[in-house]
Amino acid sequence: MISVLDVPAAGLLSWVLPGLGHIYVGERVRGWILLVTMTLTYWTGVAVGGVRGTVDIKGHTGWFMAQICSGGHTGAALALRWAAGPGEGETPAAPPNVQPRRGESPPTFYGHFASIDIGIVYTAVAGLLNVLIILDAIVRADHASRDAEPRPAYAAGGGRGA
Amino acid sequence: MILAGLFTSSIELSGHGRLALVLPICLAIAVVYKTIRCDDVRDVPKAAFPLWVTIVLGMYAIGLALWGVFSLMV
Numbered sequence: 001m002i003s004v005l006d007v008p009a010a011g012l013l014s015w016v017l018p019g020l021g022h023i024y025v026g027e028r029v030r031g032w033i034l035l036v037t038m039t040l041t042y043w044t045g046v047a048v049g050g051v052r053g054t055v056d057i058k059g060h061t062g063w064f065m066a067q068i069c070s071g072g073h074t075g076a077a078l079a080l081r082w083a084a085g086p087g088e089g090e091t092p093a094a095p096p097n098v099q100p101r102r103g104e105s106p107p108t109f110y111g112h113f114a115s116i117d118i119g120i121v122y123t124a125v126a127g128l129l130n131v132l133i134i135l136d137a138i139v140r141a142d143h144a145s146r147d148a149e150p151r152p153a154y155a156a157g158g159g160r161g162a
Numbered sequence: 163m164i165l166a167g168l169f170t171s172s173i174e175l176s177g178h179g180r181l182a183l184v185l186p187i188c189l190a191i192a193v194v195y196k197t198i199r200c201d202d203v204r205d206v207p208k209a210a211f212p213l214w215v216t217i218v219l220g221m222y223a224i225g226l227a228l229w230g231v232f233s234l235m236v
Contacts, residue, residue, distance in 0.1 A: 029203045034194060041190040043169065048183065050172035077169075084170040115172040118183055125187055129194045136198045 003145055010141035014134040016072045018126075021137030025144055034133055042073040042126040049119015051081045066124035069131050077123075188217040 006024070014021030019035030022028075046054050055077040057064050067074045175183070192214035196206050 030197055033197050033203065033206065037190050037193050037197070041187065044186060046169045048173055048175070051169050053172055080166060080169060084166070114180060115175050118175070118180065119172065122183075122187055125191065129191065132198060133194065 003148065007138055007141040007145055011134050011138040014130065014137040015069070018070060018073075018130045018133050021134065022140065025137060025141045027140060038070065038126055038130060038133070039073070041129075042070055042077075042123055045119040045122025045126065046077055046080075047119075048122065049116040051077050051084060053116035054119035054123055055081055060120055063120050063124045066127040069127035069134075070123075073126070074123075184221055185218060188221065189214050192217060 010021035010024050012021075013024050017035060018038035019031040019033070022031030022034060024031075048054075053059075055064065055067060055074060064074075067077075189210075192210040193206065196210040196213060197203070200206050200209055
């Protein structure tokens with residue numbers, strides 16, 4: 001049975017892992033579809049762009065704001081990035097038209113720039129889709145908690161005017 | 163360790179590869195949207211497929227139009 005306190009819990013669980021809030025509310029099949037779809041989308045993006053270029057708080061702050069909406073995946077990606085290290089000695093492939101300004105050191109690229117762009121879009125879209133999933137989990141939990149509440153005596157008779 | 167290696171470095175994509183990567187993300191958007199909207203989960207595949215086709219065709223049409231504008235300007 002869902003209580004009023006479970007409504008924010010459903011939202012929080014959805015933020016941690018997309019679909020988990022739905023499973024918590026009792027919508028198991030819906031939750032698993034969302035969990036599998038979102039996990040595949042997010043980690044396809046990371047696999048295409050590489051974790052160093054895709055999840056980058058300083059380099060792509062705006063995109064990171066979208067990515068963090070999928071909290072568990074982004075946390076895992078940040079942990080993987082931290083564990084993988086700075087990536088020195090990898091094959092940097094700079095965009096052909098990017099030149100360092102005078103007095104600046106050349107920028108470090110962690111991979112193929114077009115792939116990084118695609119990886120960023122995948123992970124950011126996954127994060128923004130998770131906002132929809134969080135809201136849906138909250139609404140479904142709210143409806144379930146209202147259905148579980150004992151109805152007032154006057155409401156059982158069809159309302160006060162009846 | 164091998165699994166982690168899959169996610170640490172970016173992969174090199176050809177032009178066709180970039181175009182093909184529109185398909186999975188559009189499918190994800192269609193599936194997530196219809197999973198939320200459909201009352202019965204069994205209706206999701208039937209509802210998501212036309213939406214996926216619409217999004218893909220729309221994205222390619224926009225891309226083609228922008229490519230046409232770019233070709234005229236440059």
